[in-house]
Amino acid sequence: MEGLTLSDAEQKYYSDLFSYCDIESTKKVAANGRVLELFRAAQLPNDVVLQIMELCGATRLGYFGRSQFYIALKLVAVAQSGFPLRVESINTVKDLPLPRFIASKNEQESRHAASYSSDSENQGSYSGVIPPPPGRGQVKKGSVSHDAVQPRTSADQQEPASPVVSPQQSPPASPHTWRKHSRHPSGGNSERPLAGPGPFWSPFGEAQSGSSAGDAVWSGHSPPPPQENWVSFADTPPTSTLLPMHPASVQDQTTVRTVASATTANEIRRQSSSYDDPWKITDEQRQYYVNQFKTIQPDLNGFIPGSAAKEFFTKSKLPILELSHIWELSDFDKDGALTLDEFCAAFHLVVARKNGYDLPEKLPESLMPKLIDLEDSADVGDQTGEVGYSGSPAEAPPSKSPSMPSLNQTWPEMNQSSEQWETFSERSSSSQTLTQFDSNIAPADPDTAIVHPVPIRMTPSKIHMQEMELKRTGNDHTNPTSPLLVKPSDLSEENKINSSVKFASGNTVADGYSSSDSFTSDPEQIGNNVTRQRSHSGTSPDNPAPPPPPPRPQPSHSRSSSLDMNRTFAVTTGQQQAGVVAHPPAVPPRPQPSQAPGPVVHRPVDADSLITHTSTSPQQIPEQPNFADFSQFEVFAASNVNEEQEDEAEKHPEVLPVEKASDPASSLRVAKTDSKSEEKTAASAPANVSKGTTPLAPPPKPVRRRLKSEDELRPEVDEHTQKTGVLAGVLTSQPPLPRSVGKDKKAIQASIRRNKEANTVLARLNSELQQQLKDVLEERISLEVQLEQLRPFSHL
Amino acid sequence: MAVCVAVIAKENYPLYIRSVPTENELKFHYMVHTSLDVVDEKISAMGKALVDQRELYLGLLYPTEDYKVYGYVTNSKVKFVMVVDSSNPALRDNEIRSMFRKLHNSYTDVMCNPFYNPGDRIQSRAFDSMVTSMMIQVC
Numbered sequence: 025m026e027g028l029t030l031s032d033a034e035q036k037y038y039s040d041l042f043s044y045c046d047i048e049s050t051k052k053v054a055a056n057g058r059v060l061e062l063f064r065a066a067q068l069p070n071d072v073v074l075q076i077m078e079l080c081g082a083t084r085l086g087y088f089g090r091s092q093f094y095i096a097l098k099l100v101a102v103a104q105s106g107f108p109l110r111v112e113s114i115n116t117v118k119d120l121p122l123p124r125f126i127a128s129k130n131e132q133e134s135r136h137a138a139s140y141s142s143d144s145e146n147q148g149s150y151s152g153v154i155p156p157p158p159g160r161g162q163v164k165k166g167s168v169s170h171d172a173v174q175p176r177t178s179a180d181q182q183e184p185a186s187p188v189v190s191p192q193q194s195p196p197a198s199p200h201t202w203r204k205h206s207r208h209p210s211g212g213n214s215e216r217p218l219a220g221p222g223p224f225w226s227p228f229g230e231a232q233s234g235s236s237a238g239d240a241v242w243s244g245h246s247p248p249p250p251q252e253n254w255v256s257f258a259d260t261p262p263t264s265t266l267l268p269m270h271p272a273s274v275q276d277q278t279t280v281r282t283v284a285s286a287t288t289a290n291e292i293r294r295q296s297s298s299y300d301d302p303w304k305i306t307d308e309q310r311q312y313y314v315n316q317f318k319t320i321q322p323d324l325n326g327f328i329p330g331s332a333a334k335e336f337f338t339k340s341k342l343p344i345l346e347l348s349h350i351w352e353l354s355d356f357d358k359d360g361a362l363t364l365d366e367f368c369a370a371f372h373l374v375v376a377r378k379n380g381y382d383l384p385e386k387l388p389e390s391l392m393p394k395l396i397d398l399e400d401s402a403d404v405g406d407q408t409g410e411v412g413y414s415g416s417p418a419e420a421p422p423s424k425s426p427s428m429p430s431l432n433q434t435w436p437e438m439n440q441s442s443e444q445w446e447t448f449s450e451r452s453s454s455s456q457t458l459t460q461f462d463s464n465i466a467p468a469d470p471d472t473a474i475v476h477p478v479p480i481r482m483t484p485s486k487i488h489m490q491e492m493e494l495k496r497t498g499n500d501h502t503n504p505t506s507p508l509l510v511k512p513s514d515l516s517e518e519n520k521i522n523s524s525v526k527f528a529s530g531n532t533v534a535d536g537y538s539s540s541d542s543f544t545s546d547p548e549q550i551g552n553n554v555t556r557q558r559s560h561s562g563t564s565p566d567n568p569a570p571p572p573p574p575p576r577p578q579p580s581h582s583r584s585s586s587l588d589m590n591r592t593f594a595v596t597t598g599q600q601q602a603g604v605v606a607h608p609p610a611v612p613p614r615p616q617p618s619q620a621p622g623p624v625v626h627r628p629v630d631a632d633s634l635i636t637h638t639s640t641s642p643q644q645i646p647e648q649p650n651f652a653d654f655s656q657f658e659v660f661a662a663s664n665v666n667e668e669q670e671d672e673a674e675k676h677p678e679v680l681p682v683e684k685a686s687d688p689a690s691s692l693r694v695a696k697t698d699s700k701s702e703e704k705t706a707a708s709a710p711a712n713v714s715k716g717t718t719p720l721a722p723p724p725k726p727v728r729r730r731l732k733s734e735d736e737l738r739p740e741v742d743e744h745t746q747k748t749g750v751l752a753g754v755l756t757s758q759p760p761l762p763r764s765v766g767k768d769k770k771a772i773q774a775s776i777r778r779n780k781e782a783n784t785v786l787a788r789l790n791s792e793l794q795q796q797l798k799d800v801l802e803e804r805i806s807l808e809v810q811l812e813q814l815r816p817f818s819h820l
Numbered sequence: 821m822a823v824c825v826a827v828i829a830k831e832n833y834p835l836y837i838r839s840v841p842t843e844n845e846l847k848f849h850y851m852v853h854t855s856l857d858v859v860d861e862k863i864s865a866m867g868k869a870l871v872d873q874r875e876l877y878l879g880l881l882y883p884t885e886d887y888k889v890y891g892y893v894t895n896s897k898v899k900f901v902m903v904v905d906s907s908n909p910a911l912r913d914n915e916i917r918s919m920f921r922k923l924h925n926s927y928t929d930v931m932c933n934p935f936y937n938p939g940d941r942i943q944s945r946a947f948d949s950m951v952t953s954m955m956i957q958v959c
Binding site: 329345385 | 945
């Protein structure tokens with residue numbers, strides 16, 4: 025044969041193929057199965073193959089010597105390129121691509137073939153040159169393999185023979201099928217560090233025939249070093265034998281090739297990718313990594329906890345120190361868990377390390393996980409999925425939410441909800457009926473609920489509701505009481521009662537949700553609610569009743585204030601007249617003492633109650649003042665028959681204007697001094713009422729009392745707690761009721777009403793207290809939990 | 821500028837100790853060792869408050885003519901001891917605190933690594949580089 029000039033790449037390639045075929049290392053390749061397979065893999069028609077064989081002289085010799093083999097390969101390339109087969113064409117055809125040998129079995133092989141053929145320049149890089157970063161091309165593989173090989177013990181083997189060989193040695197891991205392939209070509213024997221996968225591959229031995237060709241093809245390339253490794257270490261332990269090469273490696277390689285088409289693809293990719301920049305991850309590699317990730321953690325958005333990752337990567341047989349370093353590099357957010365990106369980076373680093381690349385000191389750019397993920401992952405440690413959303417704790421506004429990511433995610437929603445809140449507040453500002461209010465809220469809820477994880481709870485007060493929405497898991501209950509409080513005016517007596525009832529139910533609801541929710545929100549909400557209510561009520565009473573003492577909404581007692589508000593509003597709503605405020609302040613003129621029985625009845629009741637409590641009030645004779653008041657009250661009462669409740673609510677304002685009524689005054693005073701006593705007063709009111717039939721004894725006293733009470737009232741009113749006010753109102757309401765005649769009935773009715781009111785007030789108070797208690801308990805629990813979390817070592 | 825940085829485990833054996841290369845590094849090791857007594861003293865002085873109210877930064881443990889030794893204890897009783905050159909007057913307490921904070925953060929990062937077994941020597945490169953930066957910084 026004429027001299028055959030081969031390019032370097034061709035040289036390498038051919039030598040690899042020759043090695044592959046030269047299973048007996050005799051430098052002569054008989055027309056054995058491998059060669060035939062190889063030629064078959066070339067996808068040339070049989071007659072062409074025969075022609076080639078004849079041309080190269082094998083038929084003459086009866087076997088393929090190296091030169092014949094090379095010539096044959098060249099001819100194959102020629103034939104594949106479409107040139108006529110001529111002996112001369114061997115050298116005349118320039119830039120002939122490498123012969124392609126397609127292995128039917130392995131797509132990898134075909135791929136390799138393709139890559140091989142296309143990679144002329146890659147070939148150039150084979151020889152021991154560090155693979156140029158270039159692209160994924162198979163070439164890289166070769167180069168990669170080179171490098172990878174270095175570290176391998178058997179690396180040296182490869183050098184001589186086939187550049188390609190190198191890395192294939194695939195690291196310890198197992199199935200490096202890939203590697204093996206490439207190894208083959210290289211030199212066939214020595215190189216096979218891949219031997220390791222041997223055990224793995226042996227089963228594939230059979231399959232090799234077909235794959236051998238593929239091998240040949242691949243072998244030209246250095247198999248992507250890491251890739252094989254990956255496969256291997258994840259799966260098979262025994263691969264540790266990789267390093268030693270042995271002829272069998274060829275077979276192994278083939279088997280390897282057949283092993284996993286996916287892996288082969290990966291391998292190819294790996295080869296190229298590692299070099300590419302050189303830390304870039306190819307798509308195939310990435311896909312492989314993702315698949316591996318899925319085996320550990322099916323949720324691609326979730327985390328792999330540290331322990332699982334440790335086990336996984338330990339299989340790679342890298343020293344712990346290096347694995348530790350890899351972990352440090354790849355766990356970007358330092359949370360002790362790996363997201364998909366982090367896992368891919370770690371895997372890639374492992375592969376690279378296995379191939380002999382030194383680990384970088386810093387994570388390469390291409391391996392950095394997307395920062396966007398950090399939000400999710402930035403979570404509390406492995407948190408697995410806690411990922412934030414779950415964070416219902418996140419619902420607690422940022423202040424509370426333990427996990428930031430969830431926080432981040434809930435933020436936008438919360439913002440949205442806040443916007444919604446704004447709207448709500450606007451709506452709420454307009455006094456609407458309770459029902460409307462609810463309906464307004466309701467539609468908002470679903471939206472907000474959808475928007476962010478925190479369910480929205482409907483609260484009676486709009487503002488409150490907004491807060492609730494933000495903080496709470498949606499509760500659809502409406503808290504009638506709060507809205508009720510907000511809108512005092514329209515409520516009638518019944519409403520008031522209803523509201524109180526609702527309040528109770530609302531409380532239960534609140535309780536329900538408070539317990540389910542983040543704790544902190546509850547007290548806040550309640551506080552807010554109360555505050556709001558207070559604020560609401562505060563404004564109204566103030567306006568209309570300038571004279572009366574200002575403020576009902578004494579901040580001193582939230583509860584009491586709320587109660588007052590409730591009361592105030594309830595009462596005012598009860599009033600049929602306009603202006604809640606106006607009503608209260610317009611304390612019904614106390615019935616004149618002339619009105620006797622009725623007022624007296626009431627009075628005595630009040631008086632009695634007053635008497636019971638009044639330790640401070642000098643006028644121990646409520647009766648008299650009451651008496652006087654009665655008259656006024658009667659007049660007033662006449663106008664406001666049904667305003668008893670209002671009276672109660674308005675105790676504050678009422679008191680002032682009424683003043684004269686010693687009762688109210690006294691009651692107020694008493695109330696002030698002792699809220700409890702007020703309750704008792706209320707309780708006793710009925711009793712008093714019953715007793716109230718006593719004649720008007722007090723008339724004289726009332727006069728005095730009135731004066732005093734007025735004075736006292738004024739100052740007292742200011743300080744008067746809402747609760748007391750309420751109770752006082754109840755008491756004061758009594759006087760107005762009784763009319764001159766038939767007062768008994770009315771008195772009884774009034775007392776009944778009063779009692780009811782007192783009951784509702786107390787019930788409300790009770791529910792509020794209970795709610796607060798629950799909130800506090802929840803807070804306590806949450807704090808304890810946090811404490812536990814923060815003090816894991818406290819027992820040390 | 822820290823002349824020597826040491827991380828001592830709860831059982832009072834060193835997890836990590838590194839000094840500025842000088843001729844007599846053993847001297848630093850000895851200083852660290854003796855400072856452990858002072859650390860224990862300070863911890864016990866805290867009383868029952870133990871973890872909660874005890875501040876992590878212990879402050880100056882004891883001064884010598886050439887060096888000052890600062891201490892810091894974590895909630896898990898891991899101690900950081902730092903020997904600082906006294907010749908640098910500008911080194912304020914806040915700076916020492918920040919150095920300890922960085923140490924603590926790096927230490928927790930090391931702990932988070934699943935491949936690190938608590939009780940092993942710390943061989944993390946990131947930790948090393950952080951300590952190196954501390955030791956060189958204030959030069």
